[in-house]
Amino acid sequence: MMSPEANGRSAPLLVGLDIGGTKIEALLVDQQLNVWAQARRATDVSHPDNLVVSAIAAIDDVLAQAHADRAQLTGIGIGIPGQVDAVAGDVSLAVNLNLKTYPLGKVMSTRVGVPTFVENDLNIAAVGVYRWLQQRESVANVVYLSIGTGVAAGVVLNGRLYRGSHGMAGEIGHITVDLNGPPCNCGARGCLETYVAGPAIVRQALGSVTFDCPDEEVHAGHVYQAAQTGDEAAQAVVQNVSRHLSLAIQTLVMLYDVDKVVLGGGVAQTGDAFLSPILDELVQLRAQAPLFETMLPADIVTLLPAGYNPGAWGAIYLAKEAVWD
């Protein structure tokens, strides 16, 4: 991180917020994208007004860490789950945030006195992922597939965020795998999410896999650990999850024809235990058809490093482009 003193108390700053159902991550950078501070706060989902209070507290946290003050802020970018009207800054259908319709952009602009730009969390994370990739190699078309409590993708096509007609492009978590499958939070049955999201992985393991902790504390990482230490039931769950994820990746690649599919999210942070069985499935798929060899080459799938927060960085780029570029 930069020494704030080196830049002085007058340097213009940007803050990026990644607002999730349980925590808000904040990132403070200067005009050259040097990181001045990072912070994490619990999300208060009791009421949208309280959500705003916790978001502002996260901003004040990073400002305090950097010995900077609100007057230096020139823009705020926010990534948040749900359907976002990016022009108006309105958020709707953010079920996990207890938020039906809320003018988040306007409220934050008014309260903090700084222009605020809001985008759907996966859309904005795709921008963060794209910028991260661009520093390594030249890519035009990228999908970011996040596997966590939910499953969704964000898409950058021809170097630009592709939002779709409702800002919902990349909703792969709710394609139907089996019309008679398990019930999904969305109301439908057998959505991809009911097979490969964190809670679905745990559901498939409980009962057949023995864990050291109470059932309520088991998370997907425990299932991958059990599989690696030789538990056959856990290995079967991991294989099933990996097969569904390899087909999801195939679907993304066949439809978007991208240079890269980047995997991230809470479940993906399990690292190689998560990635390796997916790559094995893709090797088998690729061997079947020349079309898959062309469109699904061996290096197409990459794991996002755990230390990089694509949502907070994407929010920074959103604010930066709107304010400075």
Added chain:
Amino acid sequence: MMSPEANGRSAPLLVGLDIGGTKIEALLVDQQLNVWAQARRATDVSHPDNLVVSAIAAIDDVLAQAHADRAQLTGIGIGIPGQVDAVAGDVSLAVNLNLKTYPLGKVMSTRVGVPTFVENDLNIAAVGVYRWLQQRESVANVVYLSIGTGVAAGVVLNGRLYRGSHGMAGEIGHITVDLNGPPCNCGARGCLETYVAGPAIVRQALGSVTFDCPDEEVHAGHVYQAAQTGDEAAQAVVQNVSRHLSLAIQTLVMLYDVDKVVLGGGVAQTGDAFLSPILDELVQLRAQAPLFETMLPADIVTLLPAGYNPGAWGAIYLAKEAVWD
């Protein structure tokens, strides 16, 4: 059609060619997109050079019909199956055309003496479909799903053709529905195409459905006819096909978040017997989840009128934009 005499023998003209595995359709228009002539020729797939001969014959057919000559041609647009390098005009992997790699754009430009622009058939058809829709309503994001001998989609996003990294975006015919499913022409197993393409529909009906003609002459339209006249085995096939197609439409909509999904191709020309059971399946899907209500509204699916050739029109727009705009 315009009276050629009204425009004179000096009017600049454009030709659009839709080259398929069995036939070439040609369309001749003037600068105002008035249709001067249309023609159809068998495709000679014995050798790429003979393919060029039949393509040029189709051009001469429309010119002769319109009492025009080659000197009036200012551009040729071509839609053709396979992987197309649109900049170079090279075509590769066009299996049904017996064409591995061929510089079609250069050869046609040289032989006819007119700039020639080549694009993948589904990509170019998507442009034709988008322009057709634009004359009726304002749309930004459109998928054209063609169900014929093969199954594939072309995509217009934010008003522009989206090609993807290999020009192969929209290859939904080869997403895997069942890893243990029927063998596909591509080499893999259980691709969507093996359930819903014309030959797959016939395959599922032969044996259980009785037809008036020899097995070799049965096509998908016969299966839909049998279903409509009450044949239960044919109805079961149609329901299975329609369910797979409704889920394919859902996948396209969840990933691309489009305003419209337009259905076309040989199988879709069966009309209401084809469309109606798909719409029934979508009604059931929509009732399950608010997300589907938002992204898959009742009017999202449209059938392309049988008289409109999106490939030939798309080829016209391709040539027009390159030459005149």
